[in-house]
Amino acid sequence: MSRTRFTRRLPATMAVVGLALAVAACGGGSSEETTTVAADQLKPNADLSKQSLQVTVWEGYLPEELPKRVKEKLKVENMNIAYHDTNETAMAKLTASGDSGVDVAFVSGQYAQALNEQGLLEPIHPELIPNLANLYPEATQLSYDKGNKYSVPYTWGTTGICYRSDLVKTPPTSWNDLLKPPAWADKKVTMMTTERWLALPALKALGYSVNTDKDEEIEKVREALMAQKPHLLTYDDTTFGDRLVSGEALMVEAWDGWCPTTNEKQNIKFVVPKEGSDLWVDTMVIMKSSKNKEAAHALINYILDPEIHSWAAENINYKVPNKAAMDRVKIAPGSLLGITPAELLNGESIIDLGQASTKYSRLSADVKAK
Amino acid sequence: MKSEVKARPVSPARGRRLGALVFLSPGLAYLVVLMLVPLALLLSDTVFQRGRFGGIVYEFTTENFERLLDPLYLNVVVNSLKLAALTTLIALLLGYPTAYLIAQLPRKWKTVALVAIVLPFWTNFIIRVYAWIMLLSGPGLVNSGLKALGLGPIEVLYTEGAIVTGLLYSYLPLMVLPLYAAIDRLDPQLREASANLGASAFTTFRKVTFPLTLPAVMTGSLFVFVPSFGNFVIPELLGGSKSIMVGNLIRDQFLKARDWPFGATLALALVVALVLLLLAQSWMARRA
Numbered sequence: 120m121s122r123t124r125f126t127r128r129l130p131a132t133m134a135v136v137g138l139a140l141a142v143a144a145c146g147g148g149s150s151e152e153t154t155t156v157a158a159d160q161l162k163p164n165a166d167l168s169k170q171s172l173q174v175t176v177w178e179g180y181l182p183e184e185l186p187k188r189v190k191e192k193l194k195v196e197n198m199n200i201a202y203h204d205t206n207e208t209a210m211a212k213l214t215a216s217g218d219s220g221v222d223v224a225f226v227s228g229q230y231a232q233a234l235n236e237q238g239l240l241e242p243i244h245p246e247l248i249p250n251l252a253n254l255y256p257e258a259t260q261l262s263y264d265k266g267n268k269y270s271v272p273y274t275w276g277t278t279g280i281c282y283r284s285d286l287v288k289t290p291p292t293s294w295n296d297l298l299k300p301p302a303w304a305d306k307k308v309t310m311m312t313t314e315r316w317l318a319l320p321a322l323k324a325l326g327y328s329v330n331t332d333k334d335e336e337i338e339k340v341r342e343a344l345m346a347q348k349p350h351l352l353t354y355d356d357t358t359f360g361d362r363l364v365s366g367e368a369l370m371v372e373a374w375d376g377w378c379p380t381t382n383e384k385q386n387i388k389f390v391v392p393k394e395g396s397d398l399w400v401d402t403m404v405i406m407k408s409s410k411n412k413e414a415a416h417a418l419i420n421y422i423l424d425p426e427i428h429s430w431a432a433e434n435i436n437y438k439v440p441n442k443a444a445m446d447r448v449k450i451a452p453g454s455l456l457g458i459t460p461a462e463l464l465n466g467e468s469i470i471d472l473g474q475a476s477t478k479y480s481r482l483s484a485d486v487k488a489k
Numbered sequence: 490m491k492s493e494v495k496a497r498p499v500s501p502a503r504g505r506r507l508g509a510l511v512f513l514s515p516g517l518a519y520l521v522v523l524m525l526v527p528l529a530l531l532l533s534d535t536v537f538q539r540g541r542f543g544g545i546v547y548e549f550t551t552e553n554f555e556r557l558l559d560p561l562y563l564n565v566v567v568n569s570l571k572l573a574a575l576t577t578l579i580a581l582l583l584g585y586p587t588a589y590l591i592a593q594l595p596r597k598w599k600t601v602a603l604v605a606i607v608l609p610f611w612t613n614f615i616i617r618v619y620a621w622i623m624l625l626s627g628p629g630l631v632n633s634g635l636k637a638l639g640l641g642p643i644e645v646l647y648t649e650g651a652i653v654t655g656l657l658y659s660y661l662p663l664m665v666l667p668l669y670a671a672i673d674r675l676d677p678q679l680r681e682a683s684a685n686l687g688a689s690a691f692t693t694f695r696k697v698t699f700p701l702t703l704p705a706v707m708t709g710s711l712f713v714f715v716p717s718f719g720n721f722v723i724p725e726l727l728g729g730s731k732s733i734m735v736g737n738l739i740r741d742q743f744l745k746a747r748d749w750p751f752g753a754t755l756a757l758a759l760v761v762a763l764v765l766l767l768l769a770q771s772w773m774a775r776r777a
Contacts (some may be wrong), residue, residue, distance in 0.1 A: 161532075213684070214544055233542060353730065487732065
């Protein structure tokens with residue numbers, strides 16, 4: 120199950136060999152010009168057969184047969200899917216020129232927020248998406264976009280500690296169990312390396328916001344991470360689930376969808392530490408530059424159909440913010456799909472920090488350099 | 490180029506230059522389009538500001554160069570230099586005797602030995618690095634072997650030792666091949682003459698063989714040092730991201746931090762450092 124996220128990120132590690140310089144070289148400008156179309160020009164009865172859709176999404180994040188079904192059901196001319204491996208590459212794609220050619224993009228909430236602040240997103244027209252009614256009420260109260268004005272949530276989840284309940288002496292309850300591992304877990308814990316999640320456990324353990332930009336708070340986090348480093352097995356964003364299964368690690372910082380709790384042989388459990396955690400949401404957005412906005416709305420409406428939307432929960436083990444879809448899903452014992460929307464909303468959404476995000480980049484380099 | 494010109498003594502000077510230009514143009518076009526233009530873009534990106542989503546905001550700043558002097562980043566550069574230099578030194582110590590021995594083999598076996606040296610390159614780089622993870626991991630082959638010998642498990646994976654091992658394994662052939670070419674070309678009569686004049690085997694090596702192969706030593710060292718210095722896959726996979734090299738730093742600026750100008754500045758610093766190194770090498774090669 121963790122394979123999906125795995126493929127979402129691993130290419131970033133591998134395919135980039137030698138690309139970094141090329142990317143540097145081709146540094147075209149991020150032009151902020153976009154074709155402006157007034158928000159109220161959409162026609163509910165537009166002829167979709169004259170529109171075709173270009174979607175960008177993480178690989179394995181949508182059912183494979185979706186383009187074929189969309190063509191049959193919505194009668195659009197064509198639907199083409201391109202993949203991005205991280206939010207960052209999606210951003211590069213969407214902001215590199217005035218018209219990226221993309222109609223619908225899948226990005227995480229804080230990136231949708233940032234895109235909207237740059238004026239790149241088309242407001243969502245709720246009248247064209249009747250299936251919005253399928254969403255949990257909580258899913259309209261997400262802090263990066265209250266009321267789903269420019270984004271529609273596709274999947275959501277949180278971050279916690281994933282652990283081997285058969286091998287730990289006492290089950291972890293606090294981020295400090297990971298930050299200051301007891302002797303039996305020495306060098307058997309892993310942390311995530313992506314900047315904001317690298318900082319998350321220490322931020323929460325110290326009682327700070329996950330979105331802090333205060334230098335003195337980030338300095339305290341740095342100290343905590345430096346103290347933890349000698350007791351760490353490794354930093355790992357992709358294979359921590361496998362490390363638990365093999366017994367190489369006993370406790371790991373993990374996204375819920377990646378924690379293999381349904382592995383029958385091992386007793387792997389997931390806990391959201393008592394200090395709290397984050398709430399991440401992957402969303403669907405429509406680009407302002409799209410020339411196929413009616414078809415784009417129709418596609419989002421179709422994805423919110425319980426049958427289509429439940430695919431993500433059933434096949435990639437991600438919770439979806441769609442009540443009608445979740446009602447269809449049979450939740451296995453121990454499965455993290457059982458975490459309720461109310462529990463999720465206790466988490467703090469990670470928002471884009473703009474220029475202050477370089478503080479987290481520096482923190483990450485600093486911790487790893489020493 | 491000069492010899493090419495000499496080869497056609499009858500043509501008038503202008504025709505010669507035109508001919509040279511025609512023959513040079515594919516190479517020149519390649520260098521201009523794929524080398525000079527990207528380098529110029531890289532250079533220009535270093536003086537602009539970071540866009541919020543990556544990309545470049547075209548407002549002038551010198552901040553990127555100021556950040557380059559931040560002890561944190563200097564530290565990463567120094568650490569990369571250290572690891573690459575250590576890798577190069579070990580590669581030389583292992584590679585020189587290997588190349589020397591291969592050069593002494595009968596012709597048939599030389600080919601076999603050389604094919605064996607390049608054989609690992611036929612497999613994908615990432616797969617070979619992953620193989621080292623399996624070898625070095627806690628319950629892996631190396632540790633179970635050591636355990637059987639009573640030498641007890643050692644912790645290598647996710648340390649700098651593992652990084653050097655991986656770099657060494659990946660780039661050792663690049664040291665052996667130029668050294669072999671140089672040693673094989675050496676006129677055996679020079680060594681015979683040295684021996685006839687009463688030099689011991691060691692003196693012959695020190696005063697004749699080694700100085701004559703010094704340019705190849707420099708070439709091989711560069712071939713190992715350059716890719717080791719900029720590598721970011723091995724530190725991540727074998728070093729467990731616990732220590733980063735300058736390659737990781739550059740990669741992270743583009744793919745995680747969305748800070749292209751600073752990434753370009755770091756890349757430029759890397760290019761400058763390596764060009765200086767190349768200049769030093771060619772200077773030494775000319776003197777040798």
